[in-house]
Amino acid sequence: MSQRLPSSNKNFVRRIIKHYLKYDKENPFIFISALLAFLGIAAGVMVLMIAMGIMNGTQKEFTKKLFVMNYPLTILPIEEDAVNDSLIQILKEKFPHLKYSPYYTTQVITKNEGAVQGSLLYGIDYEKEADINPIFKKAKGDTTSKFRVVMGEGLSFEMNAPKGEKVTLYFSEQQAIGFGTMPLQKRFIVDGVFKSGLKAYDKAIMYTSLEAFEKLLKQPHGSYDGLHIYSKNPLDEINDIKTILPDNVVIEGWWQQNGNFFSAMEMEKKALFLVLLLIILVASLNIISSLLMTVMSRRSEIALMRTLGATKTEIKSIFFKLGLIIGSAGMIAGTLLGSLGIWILTTFDIISMPEDVYGTSKLPVDLTLSDFSFIILGTSIIILLSALYPAKKASQTDPLTVLRNE
Template sequence: MFKPVPVAIGLRYLRAKRRNGFISFISLASIAGIALGVTALITTLAVMSGFQKEIRTRMLGMAAHATVSGYGEPLQEWQRAVRLALADPRVAGAAPYIEKEALISGASNQPAMVRGIDPVQEATVSVLPAKMVQGSLQQLQPGRFNIVLGKELALWLGVSVGDDVIVTLADFRSTPVGGVQTMKRFRVSGIFEAGYNDFDKGLAVVNLQDLQRVLRMGEGVTGVRLKLHDMDQAFDVARALAQKLAGPYRVSDWTQDNANLFRALKMEKTVMGILLSLLVAMGAFNLVSSQVMLVTDKQADIAILRTLGMTPRQVMQVFMVQGSLIGLIGTVTGLVGGIALTLNLNRILQAIERVFGVQLLPEDVYYITGLPTDMQAQDVTVIVLVALTMAFLATLYPAWRAARTAPAEALRYE
């Protein structure tokens, strides 16, 4: 099979035994450095992507993909809005809601968001019915003024199922003696655990009609919550629904409601990727050192090749091939190691816990047990390309030095 001379010589240099064993050691260190860097990058970004996915899943299980709400006043024609939304094939579920900030008082006081829901329709837009640990949503019957609390919220209030709480809403009503805050006694009929602190500590749920009566809203609601088959289309679907209703409505989706959180997670992942890329850069610097030493060791060989008619460009290609192959071996080794480590990370974590008798992620402290991973092909591709690019750039200076070798000077003392 035809093989260009620079490639053939570069491959031979890669396999040949070095006269100086230290050069071989530096070459192996370069391979190990690049491999460790690629492995660490793949595993770390997979874990960070896994945490992002886990947080997004838990948050969006309780929050709406999109909402259409009244602009400054209650949404009165919400039944029509729900019908129009369900007629859209992109919508998986739609339900009305009312949200008001409140101060809830039990054994202690705690601010929270009170959400009025229809217990039947709520199951189509959230996983709340499946997150009940005590009681059920079906106990939120109109006129009974029951309330369902998040687990952490119930602990902070010092109440349990069957206890009464006072809900003081951020809403005033006029009386003969002046403005009075709206207050109502509710009985705790259930407790849920969403696995996300913002909901477990900051959300209380009541029946939609009960909250309408307390707030004297008539048939109005805050808006309509939508769950979609593809949450990336949330804003477009909500905007289309608002246009069909033909009125001044406020449209929002999950990316807007939680923009700061997802922006922070993305920034954290980007910064971590840049910092861990320094590990690959360290391997590339080792590659520069090994290649410079190799060029010095092969001065006589370079001079002979030049005497036989090899051009400086071909000499440069010889060492670029040899150095690039070292980078390729390190990158492929790191790729295999990173994928294997990521796929077996939870097993390794469990083994460490068994051997040392510790629990690294205790359930009573962290909502997420184990290390969730989400290895994305795009991340792996970028890591491999960055590693190969660094390795290639590391070969340029040593190869350029080899091309500048003067045959007469190199052979003078041989």
Template sequence: MGFERFIAVRYLLARRKQTFISVISLISVLGVGLGVAALIVVLGVMNGFSNELRDKILGVNAHVIVGATSGGFADYEQTAETVRRVQGVTGVMPFIYSEVMCSTPHGVKGAALRGIDPERAPEVLNLGEQMVQGSLQALTEPGEYPGIILGQDLADRLGVFSGRTINLLSPSGQSSAAGFSPKIKIFRVVGVFESGMYEYDSSLAYVGLPAARDLLGFGGELVTGLEVRLADVYQAPQIGEAVLERLDPSRFYVRNWMEMNESFFSALKLEKTAMSVILVMIVLVGSFSIITTLIMLVMEKTKDIAILISMGAQAHNIRNIFMLQGTIIGFVGTGLGYALGLGVCFLLDRYQFIRLPGDVYYLDHLPVQLEWLDMGLIGVAALGLCFLATLYPARQASRLEPAEALRYE
């Protein structure tokens, strides 16, 4: 295939009278390159967005939640030990959940209150790694007022920081001679966390289990449920079923993080698929440019093709010349696209120069994560489309009759 490759390269780098064809070849290369680069960047951002959100969601929430059908249960130690014996479970923590109203002289804001065990929390949550003020263990320190940990945006909204006090109003209230009245309790801010997700940082507050029971009026050792952490987050459905098999289904229910966020991650997957289809069209446009280039080249090189056939070149030799030319355009364009796309992804990941408003999006920057499978599929798709684009022009060139081509020369 030596002379075929030589002629294909010479035609591709044609000069003088074929300058216009060379320009179209360059446009074809750029079209394929831009399409590949756009695919790499968009899929990298979509993967990074999905994985970053998953990590942030699982940093604040458990992989599996065991709850009581009656609203709460007191024998949580025995239940936690049963759950802990299930293969794949790495941590179990009791929790209390309720919605409260937070108030300070600077403002009022509703919040989701979670009562946790600070000793067991590191087994289940990444809260300790997200602290920007104070510490998780400060919830257990004795003081005039029980401790509370707030999200960064919630603390900013209320104008408080570590050491300041805050009033919590419980919706459950308390009954008195005058009738029903809300219960208000003072807490001392002992820490502030920042998960990176505005939804959590603006609405979550953590207190110890005893303080949560006192505020909400829970008697005895009552808790809302158990938070469970797994060794493999993608085994949550199977392990959740195994946990439920060991418990009484009439008393308990089990939910995993996939169920609780199914619609959200399904929407992300659909967006990724839609964007991929749209961007493949860009590569398809580049491949059509290759067809145009080769057809014009066949028309321009009719005499050359006839002379080659007259000198003994076979039909498959002529076909290979033009297929090689289109394939070279595809390889060069795909390589250029990889270089451009990977370069943009590196800059986005390294410098994070595109910032997002945290109160609108879940993240404050564009995360990037490249997956080898996506990179391979992009390359195969681009080269496949470029190769298919060479078939028709190459076939037409190989069917050229020398006598007809040289009749009017």
């Protein structure tokens, strides 16, 4: 009389799993299929980690560049003279920890040695601007003239106007010449050249002094075209600032000025995640096929185990854990390979990129904990679902039918 095996016999389940994991000379394709499933999941996790790291790193790099050149917060007037020294003083009293830089702005035509280029000219307080804009702080020179400009590297190159050279700026305002008028023009000395890493900004933006605007364009002293504000937590503080602002001004965050751009990047990131997750999904099919082939080739062994007292739960546990082992091993191997790949990309300059397009010459890789968690969660769900069906199929094996056919 056969002794019935207890349902909690973990040693029995463990030994059978070890036996099925070994290479079977009579059925080599089963082992190969399991190996392909392992490699497919490992490759999928590795590619997902590296791809999501690159996407997130690129997004952060663009954010960092745009954050500097667009400023965390900007106050704009709805009515003329709405942004003035009185408003700035109120803001300083209510929010003394913030940094403020008022500005004038206008469009100009820059000309030098026959080269002509349209530009956006800002009139700023050099010291206040340097306090909130590290790129400008690094570029500004020591020229004391009020008619000085700090321009982007791209514009400086096109104008052939390095630091110390002079350029002519043409304004839209008219000045009287004899019996007619012509656009207002003035020679400015190049006080410095900045490099933001974004070509569009480096070719279009220039900074000059507030005094130059007040002198040339008759701007009223103490009344500005806008106010740039530096805040470490602009998302949290924008609503607090709104509560004390008058109705004739509006406040914008840098994320609102570039909302479409970052929405597109976020959508691309999600689409890439789903597409690459299909690699793991395809690899999981090999787990299903491998386990089903194991079930079919071991039908007589399963029937024998059932007749010796093994329960359906134990049979189901054997094949379910077998699938989990193959999938989990692939996931762990993929995590290690992905971590190694990210380390190599961040340590060595293997892939270089055009800096004027991407803002950096080094491939930015930054895999966040949330992205990694989603990768592990998605892979785990696919592995669990892949192991369920073959395990259920194995537990439904009828020992009487199998042994009678044998």
